[in-house]
Amino acid sequence: MKKFEGVLIVSDFDGTIACDGRCSAENADAIRRFTEGGGLFTLCTGRNPAFIVETAREIGCNTLLGAYNGAILYDLFEDRIVSLKDIGVKAEEYYNIVLSRFPIHRRTSVGHRSDMTFFTDGPVEKDFFRTIDEPICKIVFHQEPELTLQMMDDLQGRDDFDVYSSADFMVEMMPKGINKGYFVREMRRRLSDRVHTTIAIGDYNNDVPMIRAADVGIAVTDGHPDAIASADLMAPPVERHTMAWLIDQLERDNI
Numbered sequence: 001m002k003k004f005e006g007v008l009i010v011s012d013f014d015g016t017i018a019c020d021g022r023c024s025a026e027n028a029d030a031i032r033r034f035t036e037g038g039g040l041f042t043l044c045t046g047r048n049p050a051f052i053v054e055t056a057r058e059i060g061c062n063t064l065l066g067a068y069n070g071a072i073l074y075d076l077f078e079d080r081i082v083s084l085k086d087i088g089v090k091a092e093e094y095y096n097i098v099l100s101r102f103p104i105h106r107r108t109s110v111g112h113r114s115d116m117t118f119f120t121d122g123p124v125e126k127d128f129f130r131t132i133d134e135p136i137c138k139i140v141f142h143q144e145p146e147l148t149l150q151m152m153d154d155l156q157g158r159d160d161f162d163v164y165s166s167a168d169f170m171v172e173m174m175p176k177g178i179n180k181g182y183f184v185r186e187m188r189r190r191l192s193d194r195v196h197t198t199i200a201i202g203d204y205n206n207d208v209p210m211i212r213a214a215d216v217g218i219a220v221t222d223g224h225p226d227a228i229a230s231a232d233l234m235a236p237p238v239e240r241h242t243m244a245w246l247i248d249q250l251e252r253d254n255i
Contacts, residue, residue, distance in 0.1 A: 001038070002037050002038030003038065003250075003251070004034055004035075004037040004038045004250065006194065006195055006196040006197060007034075007038075007039045007040065007195070007196070007197050007198075007199065007250070008040040008041075008063070008188070008197070008199070009034065009040070009041045009042070009199045010044050010066070010184050010199070010210055010214065011044070011202070011243065012043070012045060012180075012202035012203060013045040014045065015203040015204060015223070015238055016201055016203045016207075016242055017059075017238060017243045018238065019239070023058075023059045024241050024244075026241035026243075027059070027241050027242065027243035027244055028058075028059050028060065029244070030241070030248070031060045031243055031247070033247055034247045034250070035060050035062050039250075040062060040195065041062060042056070042061045042062075042064060042065055042187070043056050043059075043061055043066065044065075044066030044183045044184070044200075044210060045066065045067060045069070046069050046138075046140075046166045046172060047067060047068075048111055048114075048115055048116050049067045049072060049074055049114065050114060050115045050116075052065065053065065053067075053074060053076065053079075056076055057076055063191065064187065066180065066183040066187075068111050068137040068138050068174075069138065069166075069172065069174055069179055069180050070178060070180050070182050070183030071085045071111075071137035071174065071175060072085075072113075072137060073186065081113070084113065084135055084137065085137065085175050085178045085182075086113075086175060087135075087136050087137065087138070087139070087161065088175070090160070091139065092129035092130070094173060095129070095173075098139075098141060098173065099123060101154060102141070102147060102150070102151055103123075105123075105141050105143045106120075106169075107119065107121070107142040108140065108142065109139070109142070110128070110132075110136055110139050111136065111137045111139070111140065112135060112136050116140075117132075137175070138173060138175075139172075140170055141171045141172075141173070142169055143169060144169065145168040145169055148168055148169060151171045152165055152171060158176075160176060161173050161174065162174045162175070162176055162178070164179065164205055164208075164209075165204065165205040165206060165224075167204065172206060179206070179209040180200070180209050180213075181208075181209025181210050181212060181213035182209070182213075184198055184200055184209075185213055197216070198213075198215045198216070199214055199215065199216045201219070201220070201235060201242065201246060202219060202223070202227055203219065203222070203223035203227055204224045205224050205226045205227065207219070207224075207227050208226050208227055212230050216255060217230060217231050217233075218231055218234070218246065219231035219235070220234070220236065221234050221236060222237040
């Protein structure tokens with residue numbers, strides 16, 4: 001039996017193992033050592049499939065990928081979506097609920113099955129929700145940090161959709177119950193006979209559900225206070241090659 005067999009690592013991408021959309025060579029090398037040692041590694045990120053699929057392949061993900069915070073499960077080997085959770089027919093209604101409370105945003109982006117559509121300096125274009133022919137997985141509102149805090153306070157705990165923050169200027173509307181924690185639990189279910197331990201690592205508010213859902217939840221030291229408060233362990237920041245630190249700890253049996 002190889003050293004890391006039975007271990008699944010689910011990592012956030014931006015701010016955790018990547019800066020400016022690039023994973024360091026040190027982190028990529030550590031991921032390679034982990035997977036060669038029998039471990040399962042993947043990403044769960046707010047990024048859309050069009051951006052993250054090739055990057056995930058390059059850094060060595062060897063099981064299903066989570067895009068749009070887990071709303072999409074993507075098979076990197078068969079190059080196809082295996083599961084998709086969308087906001088549904090009420091996407092426009094939910095968008096208008098947010099807009100009625102907070103009408104001013106620098107930008108709004110709508111994440112649909114294949115890509116993101118961006119609307120700058122104004123609301124989403126009239127009839128967009130009725131004309132797009134793809135499921136909508138998330139809606140992102142971009143604004144000043146103070147307004148982000150107000151939106152999170154106002155919109156959390158709703159019965160119809162969930163909100164998370166992935167940066168101090170972003171609020172992400174997600175289908176109810178769909179988040180990175182859902183992704184960890186779904187991966188554990190799908191890989192039940194291959195996984196005995198799940199490890200999740202992230203840096204921001206939208207990573208909290210997966211940090212809590214994993215057997216071992218890890219936050220980076222310069223991360224969001226919510227992520228830090230939810231974590232079992234702390235890892236060095238991305239500039240110090242977070243994943244290289246984690247794999248080193250596993251190799252030394254410190255985790």
